[in-house]
Amino acid sequence: MSLPVGRIEIDEAPARRCSRCGAAVEETRHTRTDYVVGYYLLHTGPIAEATVRRGDDEAPTSYLRLLDVVEVVSCPRCFGEPEVQRSWAAFGGAAGGF
Numbered sequence: 001m002s003l004p005v006g007r008i009e010i011d012e013a014p015a016r017r018c019s020r021c022g023a024a025v026e027e028t029r030h031t032r033t034d035y036v037v038g039y040y041l042l043h044t045g046p047i048a049e050a051t052v053r054r055g056d057d058e059a060p061t062s063y064l065r066l067l068d069v070v071e072v073v074s075c076p077r078c079f080g081e082p083e084v085q086r087s088w089a090a091f092g093g094a095a096g097g098f
């Protein structure tokens with residue numbers, strides 16, 4: 001008796017690379033009880049203040065608009081660097097939220 005052979009699926013997605021050291025990073029892998037963080041991704045970009053006015057009798061509301069989306073990838077090794085922690089905090093990222 002032999003076990004059925006499973007199909008091997010190859011992930012064709014292009015590999016992400018760490019923005020700091022250029023190391024290829026892997027997707028976060030989940031196991032039943034734990035997970036392994038492959039990389040940290042910061043979704044950011046240049047912002048500009050914009051105003052929106054809903055009605056003639058309403059005061060314009062200003063908000064921050066994301067002009068361009070920039071993805072900053074950090075491998076777990078670089079993410080532990082104080083320098084990286086500082087820059088993520090400066091972006092208003094969730095550096096302390098993990």
Ligand SMILES: [Zn+2]
Nearest residue numbers: 018021075078
């Ligand atoms: Zn790195």
